[in-house]
Amino acid sequence: MQAATEAPKNVQQNNAQNAVLFEAINLLIHLDTEHQLMMQISSKLGKFIQSRETNVRYLGLDAMTHFAARSVTLDPIKRHQNIIIGSLRDRDISVRRKGLDLLYSMCDITNAQPIVGELLKYLQSADFSIREEMTLKIAILTEKYATDAQWYIDISLRLLAMAGDHVSDEVWQRVVQIVTNNEELQPYAAQHIFDYLKAETCHDTLVRIGGYVLGEFGHLIADNKGCSPIEQLMVLQTKMISAPDPTRALLLSTFVKFVNLFPEIKPQLLQMFQFYSHSPDSELQQRACEYLTIATLPTDDLLRTVCDEMPPFSERTSILLQRLHKKSAGTSERRTWVVGGKDANADEKEVLLAQQTGLKRSFTTIVNGTSVPTNGTSGTNGATASLAQNGQNGTTSAAKDLEGLDMNGHSNDAAMPNLASAAHLSPDWEMGYEQMFFANEGVLYEDPQIQVGIRAEYRGHLGVIKLYFTNKASFSIGSFTTTLDNKSTPNLKIDTKSLPEPSIDAGSQAQQTVVCTSVAPFSEPPTIRISYLAGALQGYTLKLPILAHRFMDPSELSAEDFFKRWKQIGAGPLEAQSTFGLRSPSAGMDEKFVRDTVAGFRWRILDNVDPNPKNIVGCAVLQLEKGKTGCLLRLEPNHQQKMFRLTIRATQENIPKILLDQMQERLAKGSLV
CATH class of the missing domain: 2.60.40.1230 (Gamma-adaptin ear (GAE) domain)
Known part of the structure; x- marks a missing residue:
């Protein structure tokens, strides 16, 4: 550091001196030495980011980003905030990128609003190659440091309106998640999104989020001036004319929710379904026909079930962070730190996952979602379950910190039993x-x-x-x-x-x-x-x-397709079969009990498929986070002997055995005579 104050004699010495200096600075930041030396580093870097040389400005911003990732306090960096904001307008694109990274890393709750405001101003004139990344970072900062829920909605909608085609689906989907999970936000969000939709020109992204939010929460603003049900319908109809087919499909789903929420405009909605039931697009035609059928049933029971309120979204991970790290993959060398400030580098798992471009992180938002399974006052059992749950959800677990501590002088073998098991x-x-x-x-x-x-x-x-x-x-x-x-x-x-x-x-x-x-x-x-x-x-x-059957959906198949797929799957590890009888001689196994049990396990019973009319065949799809799995069933009951032979095949191993064991246990109990 002291040698770097000497004026270089030529260009070669200057380059060598800067190279050594930046390596020394990065090492000192990594080691996190005494406070006074860190202050000198901050001051030195402040001069570098104002250098006339592009390379020096670039390296200075990069080192300062590293400093922000390691430093306990961001105050030394905040002194240079105006200069860093100015780097967004540097003539070199690589410097502009580094300036964006640094602003993202140095942001905290005290300076989030001015930084987000400056990023929004710059977004309008930013280079096209970094607009999507800027949009993601603005969205993350807005969510992460929002102290005012209304500010979050205002900035998010402004971002969606400004960024247009550069907004990835993850951004508007994340806004939908947060609005859905936060009841206090719902009326404010619905009103402001509707105000945007009233504008003569409105980007398709805003139409999508507007369709979703109004379909779920439009009734919360129906009594407001200019927001009556018919006015909401007319605004969405206007946008639907020029919208692409995927957006039209979403709006049709909004309209069927309107049938449930606003029966007074049902005739106008039925006209919409009738019109699109003749659409050349197969998806639109199918939706319109199905919604028209549901809306014209004699009772509203099915309509209310289909249009029931959406459940809250899981808060385990932020889809924005996943998208950002995938977007940034391959644009920088592998490091022991990630762009995003000290909190983003606090968890070793997060750093590792970010380097693998598949970031999974417990993201604290204004929704205040929690993954802790107990009140925290249930003694040893509650603590054990809480730590296990936190570990499974990717949050920093305190279990490692407690390893080896024996507060009571007893071994782990003497631990309290898990009464929740x-x-x-x-x-x-x-x-x-x-x-x-x-x-x-x-x-x-x-x-x-x-x-x-x-x-x-x-x-x-x-x-x-x-x-x-x-x-x-x-x-x-x-x-x-x-x-x-x-x-x-x-x-x-x-x-x-x-x-x-x-x-x-x-x-x-x-x-x-x-x-x-x-x-x-x-x-x-x-x-x-x-x-x-x-x-x-x-x-x-x-x-x-x-149990597993809760995540199954009945699926229809013709007789020809059933036996074709049955043969394709074959036996072996993709099949499970068992022959068993009733546990109790007094139990019954009438046809109604058998069919009700099979249907209860979410199988679609395929009639007139098996040559033996007493046999039952079924088809279902097991829904898993990693994808769908097709499942086929054949149940052969022998009513005279009170015996069953059950065969299940699936396109994934382990599934047939699990489903068979659960069904066998249920069928073996029989019906009450």
């Missing part, structure tokens, strides 16, 4: 579990003090489960906690979105929302431990009716 199920758990095995809504457990209700909704590989805890006693219960135990990790992921209140008054109710993701085939359902104080400590461990 299936080994500690309560005596009366099975009755409610059996009743809820196929049902989506009902009572899971009930006694004189408490009732545990459940309501579930499954779409694709995702499921949203709401648990209702009702205090039936005449007095309040306190210290109410729940702990989830998931033996099927990592094949089944579970996130707790909301937790029940620790105290429940007499006659009152508390709720808990759980989001589960079917990643791969799983065989064990999760369990839940419920404990509370009501004079004495009470505790129950129950099984949750979450």
Whole structure:
């Protein structure tokens, strides 16, 4: 550092001196030495980023980005904020890129709004090659450092309006996620998006987000001036004329939601469906025909089911961060740090994943989503489950920090038992579990003090489960906690979105929302431990009716296609077969019981396919996070002998055995005679 103050005698010495100096600076930043030396580095770099030489400016900005990634405080860098903002208008594109990286890294809650404002100003004149990256970074900074929810919506919509074709789908989809997960944002977002749609020119991205948000939350602003149902419909109709087919398809889905939300404009909506039922585009035609059929049914039961409120989105990862690191892959050398400030470099896993361009990160947003499965007051069992859950979701786990610490002088073998596990199920758990095995809504457990209700909704590989805890006693219960135990990790992921209140008054109710993701085939359902104080400590461990069949969708096949695919899959590891009888001689196996059980497991029963009319064949698709898997079934019941032969084939190993075991257990119980 001291030798660098000497004036170089020629160009070669200058280049060599700068090369050594920058390597020394990067090493010092990496080692994070004494504070005074770090201040000197900041001052030196401040001069470099103002140099006349393009290479020096570039290296100065790069080193300062490294400094921002390692420094405890960003104050020394913030002194040069105006100069760094000026680098966005440098004549060299590589310097402009480095300036963008540095602004992204030095941003925190104190300077986020001015930096985002400057980036938005520059976006209009930015080079086309960096506009998409700029858009992603603006969106991430806006989400990450928003202290005002309305500011977040204002900036996000302004970004979508300005960036136009340079906005990737991940940006508007992320806005939709956050609005869906935050009830306070929904009316404000719906109103402002509708205001943008009223403009004469509106980019297709805004039309898409507008269609989605108004379809879900348009009723929240229907009483506002200029936002009546018919006015919302007319605005969307106007945009639909010039919209591409994928956007038109989305708007048709919006209109069928309008049928449910605004029955007063149903005639106009039916006209829209009738018009597009003759569209040359097959997707539009199919949607319009299906929506027209649903909207004209004698009752609205199916319409209400189809148009039910969207469940909250999972908050485990930010699709924006994934997109950004894929976009940046290959544009810089491999490093031990990533662009994004100290918080982005705090987690070793995050740095490694970013280098592999597949960043997975627990992203804290204004939604305040949580993946902790307990209230944190349930003792050892709750702590164990909480740490395990945090580890599975990619967040920094405290488990490693606790390894080797023996606070009580006991070994791990003497640890408290996990009361939330299936080994500690309560005596009366099975009755409610059996009743809820196929049902989506009902009572899971009930006694004189408490009732545990459940309501579930499954779409694709995702499921949203709401648990209702009702205090039936005449007095309040306190210290109410729940702990989830998931033996099927990592094949089944579970996130707790909301937790029940620790105290429940007499006659009152508390709720808990759980989001589960079917990643791969799983065989064990999760369990839940419920404990509370009501004079004495009470505790129950129950099984949750979450099994593989919950993520299956019935699928139609012709007889010819069924046997063709049956032969294509073949036997071997893609087939599971079992012959079994009823457990109890008094149990029955009438045709209705057999068909209801098969349909309950979400199989589409294909009639008139098997040569033997008593046999049952079925088809279904198992939805997994990694993709879909086709499944075929053949059930041969022998009513005289009270025996079954069950055969299941699938396009993925392990699935047939898991589905067969679950169905065999259910069928072997028989029906009540």
